[in-house]
Amino acid sequence: MKRLLSGIQPTGKLTLGNYIGALQQFVKLQDELEDTELFIFIADLHAITIPQNRQELKKNIRSVAALYVACGLDPNKVNLFVQSEIPEHAQLGYVMESTAYVGEMERMTQYKDKKGKQAEGIRTSLLTYPALMAADILLYDADIVPIGDDQKQHLELTRNLAVRFNNAYGQTFTVPEGYYTKTGARIMSLTEPTKKMSKSAENPKSYILLLDDLAQVRNKIKSAVTDSDGLIKYDPKKKPGISNLLTIYSALTEYSIKQLEEMYEDKNYQVFKADLAEIVADALRPIQSKYFEIMNGTELDKILDHGAEKARVVAQRKLVKVYKKLGLGRIR
Ligand code: ATP
Ligand code: LTN
16 A cells, blocks of 8 residues: 655645645545555644744644645545654654755755745754655655655655665665646736745735635736736746636636637636636635634544544654664664
């Protein structure tokens, strides 16, 4: 049986970009993949590489987990859990720090970017973050890791660390494969369509949050930036705005972009945007109602407890094996 694993940070709120680029893909995978055990976790330990407010973090952990379930992740098919509830992540993280070289960590572009944005008080864990991510993956012998391309370098490092450890101590870890969602699924900002839709952007009109009020959602779509030639054609270079809207439309329906171009050949942007506004609202409505139902119920704790139990068995067994190979403690 194969294993699929992925993590998401409980920072901020999830956008339509996160949904189309990640959550919707997970839901598809859970239904398509046969003979595969799925583990998805909320990466709360990763969140504290930068300062967090404790109340907000607590709220976000629950909220992100509830959104996952609301978006269709089936707790009977997927083990959903919170990273910090499985101490083996941090423990194997330390072993990975003792496998990786400082130079490797310093070369990570995400580290360089984030470090550049912060003037002072850069936490050590921001540098060692990829070692924890490697541990997250290797602890479960994950075969498939769905990630965005921003995480590609971290996955490559994970593969190198797995091979390095295996060569030094004998076969221990499965070397994981990345699973990259199609570049077509990269959703761009509604106000600056050459940039990706990001929840950390300053202008709230640039993104759609999964929990945005639906009237607001419709307005954001209707006021999305497009060009002035009025043609509904996919051309991300010359017409990034309308191309992005076509991508969203196609991702939320059964229509291909080509079909959409034909359907809207004689229509103007206004008509297209009005239709898309309804499609996005229709997609979000059931997610929102399920979300509030979950947040107000007791089901979520059961789901996370169950996920943690499943994860714990795998993680504990693996860590014992690793400690043994390293000669740590008194385990024989
Ligand atoms: P930020 O917006 O603050 O940069 P983020 O939304 O990229 O953060 P992550 O936790 O890095 O947050 O993303 C979670 C997942 O969602 C990743 O797999 C990422 O590739 C995907 N994702 C994020 N934004 C988009 C987007 N605009 N289009 C498609 N996928 C996205
Ligand atoms: N670094 C990832 C989140 C993440 C992850 C993982 C993804 C942490 N551990 C393990 C896949 C596998 C991010 O910031 N998107």
